[in-house]
Amino acid sequence: MQTATTEDAKTYADEMMKRFKLVDMREQYSDIIAEAEANSIGYMDFLIRLLSVEEEGKNARRQEMLLEKAxxxxxxxxxxxxxxxxxxxxxxxxxxxxxxxxxxxxxxxxxxxxxxxxxxxxxxxxxxxxxxxxxxxxxxxxxxxxxxxxxxxxxxxxxxxxxxxxxxxxxxxxxxxxxxxxxxxxxxxxxxxxxxxxxxxxxxxxxxxxxxxxxxxxxxxxxxxxxxxxxxxxxxxxxxxxxxxxxxxxxxxxxxxxx
CATH class of the missing domain: 3.40.50.300 (P-loop containing nucleotide triphosphate hydrolases)
Incomplete structure (x- = not known):
């Protein structure tokens, strides 16, 4: 039962992040969860880590696009x-x-x-x-x-x-x-x-x-x-x-x- 709930949650998370175009967060959130569990990272620090990963990825893609268009x-x-x-x-x-x-x-x-x-x-x-x-x-x-x-x-x-x-x-x-x-x-x-x-x-x-x-x-x-x-x-x-x-x-x- 627990496994099914976890899988359902993962499916939901994947779908929502795909819908909202959270590319880097979707690719890395499993690793960040594992890192948070291993190091007892608090909820706020975990959230900041997720958001920073997405921000860095979006900035990198925007820079690449701007350089190409320049x-x-x-x-x-x-x-x-x-x-x-x-x-x-x-x-x-x-x-x-x-x-x-x-x-x-x-x-x-x-x-x-x-x-x-x-x-x-x-x-x-x-x-x-x-x-x-x-x-x-x-x-x-x-x-x-x-x-x-x-x-x-x-x-x-x-x-x-x-x-x-x-x-x-x-x-x-x-x-x-x-x-x-x-x-x-x-x-x-x-x-x-x-x-x-x-x-x-x-x-x-x-x-x-x-x-x-x-x-x-x-x-x-x-x-x-x-x-x-x-x-x-x-x-x-x-x-x-x-x-x-x-x-x-x-x-x-x-x-x-x-x-």
């Missing part, structure tokens, strides 16, 4: 940065930005420097921290972004696309360099900047100093209007030095190896 070109954390190679990197500043206070304050980051100095790696590392903190992130190439917006506009889906972008906590626009926008694409880019102004955060990486941003847009007036909003609440990282990729190439040649 569309990073590569998986690079801030810990992967080789500060010894390039002393122009402001380690203290980068690590402070990695704490994500700028996200809470709805501030932006602009990372400026020549190709290969780690701009995208820094942006990705900060973005990964944001994903791990439960924030929605999107990493997108600048040209691909404006072309996609133009495509959606011509198809009549611009409003829906802008609404999806509005829900992104951190939008990372990579390689805003050496592209020349026409007036329509410039207007679409400006809509993104205006939409996020003082509401959510942007990270932009670029090879071009801000004094040359008129080369990206239709003229100085448009560049000034965009920079005015970007820079109002902004952290600027200006990086100089050699390229990591050139460094790797030189080492490969020196060692007689292919890249």
């Amino acid at each position: 569309n990073f070109d590569s998986i690079s954390s801030l810990k992967d940065i080789d500060y010894s190679f390039n002393h122009a990197l402001d380690r203290e500043k980068i690590e402070e930005l990695g704490k994500l206070h700028f996200l809470t304050a709805h501030e932006n980051i602009i990372i400026i420097g020549p190709p290969g100095v780690g701009k995208s790696m820094i942006a990705t590392g900060i973005g990964m921290n944001a994903c791990n903190a439960g924030k929605r992130v999107l990493f997108v190439n600048a040209k691909e972004l404006v072309d996609k917006l133009y495509e959606k506009m011509t198809a009549g889906y611009l409003a829906e696309t802008l609404e999806k972008l509005r829900k992104i906590d951190l939008l990372i626009i990579d390689e805003l360099s050496y592209i020349k926008m026409d007036r329509e694409r410039e207007s679409l880019f400006f809509q993104i900047i205006r939409q996020r102004y003082e509401k959510s955060s942007l990270i932009i990486t670029t090879n071009l100093p801000m004094g040359r941003w008129d080369e990206l847009f239709t003229g100085q007036l448009a560049a000034t209007a965009i920079l005015d909003r970007l820079l109002h609440h902004c952290h600027v990282l200006s990086i100089t030095g050699d390229s990591y990729r050139v460094k790797g190439s030189k080492l490969s040649v020196k060692n007689g190896k292919d890249i």
Whole structure:
């Protein structure tokens, strides 16, 4: 009789946890019960243990989903940065930005420097921290972004696309360099900047100093209007030095190896 009652209780517990999507609790509750019995754990501690297992599992799955949806070109954390190679990197500043206070304050980051100095790696590392903190992130190439917006506009889906972008906590626009926008694409880019102004955060990486941003847009007036909003609440990282990729190439040649 006791065995049947126990089995009925287990069946009921399994069904309820499945219904309420308590995935980790359902997988581990038998082991946690055995642990509680072996160590004479009280009811409240037992309950806390069950809840913490479910919380950890849900957080891990959410982080995995957010990282996948972020569309990073590569998986690079801030810990992967080789500060010894390039002393122009402001380690203290980068690590402070990695704490994500700028996200809470709805501030932006602009990372400026020549190709290969780690701009995208820094942006990705900060973005990964944001994903791990439960924030929605999107990493997108600048040209691909404006072309996609133009495509959606011509198809009549611009409003829906802008609404999806509005829900992104951190939008990372990579390689805003050496592209020349026409007036329509410039207007679409400006809509993104205006939409996020003082509401959510942007990270932009670029090879071009801000004094040359008129080369990206239709003229100085448009560049000034965009920079005015970007820079109002902004952290600027200006990086100089050699390229990591050139460094790797030189080492490969020196060692007689292919890249």
